[in-house]
Amino acid sequence: MQNGRRKTRIVKIGNVPVGYPYPVSIQSMTNTDTKNVKATLTQIKELYHLGCQIVRVALPDIESAKAVKNIIAETPVPIIGDIHFDYRIAIESIKSGIHAIRINPGNIGSEEKVKAVAEAAGAASIPIRVGANTGSLAREFQLKKEESEEKYDKAERTAESLVKSALKQCEILEKYSFKNIKVSLKASDVLTTFLAYKKFASLTDYPLHLGVTEAGTNFRSSIKSSIGIGSLLMLGIGDTIRVSVTGSPLEEIKIAQTILESVGQREAAPEIISCPTCARTTTDIIGLVNKLEAYIESLKLKGLKFKPFTLAIMGCAVNGPGEAKEADLGIAGASGKFVLFKKGKLLPRSYTGEEAYSMLESEIKRYQIL
Numbered sequence: 001m002q003n004g005r006r007k008t009r010i011v012k013i014g015n016v017p018v019g020y021p022y023p024v025s026i027q028s029m030t031n032t033d034t035k036n037v038k039a040t041l042t043q044i045k046e047l048y049h050l051g052c053q054i055v056r057v058a059l060p061d062i063e064s065a066k067a068v069k070n071i072i073a074e075t076p077v078p079i080i081g082d083i084h085f086d087y088r089i090a091i092e093s094i095k096s097g098i099h100a101i102r103i104n105p106g107n108i109g110s111e112e113k114v115k116a117v118a119e120a121a122g123a124a125s126i127p128i129r130v131g132a133n134t135g136s137l138a139r140e141f142q143l144k145k146e147e148s149e150e151k152y153d154k155a156e157r158t159a160e161s162l163v164k165s166a167l168k169q170c171e172i173l174e175k176y177s178f179k180n181i182k183v184s185l186k187a188s189d190v191l192t193t194f195l196a197y198k199k200f201a202s203l204t205d206y207p208l209h210l211g212v213t214e215a216g217t218n219f220r221s222s223i224k225s226s227i228g229i230g231s232l233l234m235l236g237i238g239d240t241i242r243v244s245v246t247g248s249p250l251e252e253i254k255i256a257q258t259i260l261e262s263v264g265q266r267e268a269a270p271e272i273i274s275c276p277t278c279a280r281t282t283t284d285i286i287g288l289v290n291k292l293e294a295y296i297e298s299l300k301l302k303g304l305k306f307k308p309f310t311l312a313i314m315g316c317a318v319n320g321p322g323e324a325k326e327a328d329l330g331i332a333g334a335s336g337k338f339v340l341f342k343k344g345k346l347l348p349r350s351y352t353g354e355e356a357y358s359m360l361e362s363e364i365k366r367y368q369i370l
């Protein structure tokens with residue numbers, strides 16, 4: 001897959017290169033008040049521990065742009081400032097040492113203002129993300145509502161508008177010799193998102209930030225983001241991703257990691273294989289999987305990292321021992337108890353649920369990177 005990726009120019013956000021051939025990176029956005037430096041840094045550190053590589057913070061006012069200086073001083077990951085409406089906030093955040101900025105072509109204002117931002121970002125050698133969004137397209141790109149239009153046609157027309165809007169902004173930046181550009185074209189509709197990125201990718205070499213915007217709560221966003229982001233990644237399109245969740249940004253990282261693992265862009269650490277359970281299940285497989293997942297997440301939140309390994313949790317003897325044997329660590333239900341496998345070898349006795357859980361807990365720690 002790595003070789004099948006679209007060739008792009010490369011931008012560097014702090015110490016994270018974005019673009020081919022560098023790995024697709026994971027981004028998120030804090031939902032604390034950026035002026036509250038302590039709370040924002042706490043969230044940034046949690047995101048980092050879970051695997052987030054770049055964090056965006058909203059900068060709604062000049063005070064936030066000033067406060068970002070103290071965030072930059074202590075952050076473990078590069079910070080992108082998210083700016084709407086007022087170009088002066090962008091300039092202030094650049095003075096504060098921000099690693100990159102995101103501007104919205106639909107609302108940043110006149111060309112003169114964009115030029116001022118481009119010059120400041122150019123002098124600081126930081127990238128700009130042009131973030132076009134269907135919710136805030138400039139008037140010239142807004143579409144008239146057409147009655148009885150097919151969903152696909154509407155999506156295609158909207159995608160076209162998003163592409164034109166982003167292209168126009170990139171042209172303005174390039175006109176002022178600013179080339180350090182990354183682009184996103186977000187819509188809350190998955191089909192529009194897919195069509196817009198596909199079209200834009202065929203026209204330019206800008207690295208792309210993928211995301212389905214306002215994707216909803218955990219459940220809905222997992223599905224919409226997996227389809228929208230995953231389908232593009234499987235075409236080799238996309239260099240950095242953000243899953244948008246109405247909820248804790250920590251959830252975004254879990255979904256983003258799983259998307260990257262599912263399309264072969266990351267090795268899972270660990271990959272958890274678990275059966276759906278059925279009438280043959282005689283043990284509490286669901287409880288065991290949930291408990292182990294929560295345990296692994298709690299270790300990651302403490303900053304622990306793991307080597308890639310596979311953990312199989314299976315309900316019975318039909319597929320159970322087969323899958324469990326293939327895994328680095330495996331567990332299969334057997335007549336109300338569990339049997340355990342390590343590197344394919346069956347351990348010589350059976351275990352109660354509690355015994356099996358504590359065995360797995362200590363085995364998991366062996367995959368920890370010290």
Ligand code: SF4
Pocket residue numbers: 275276277278279280281314315316317318319320
């Ligand atoms: S592994 Fe066994 S218990 Fe789990 S779904 Fe398959 S048949 Fe059912």
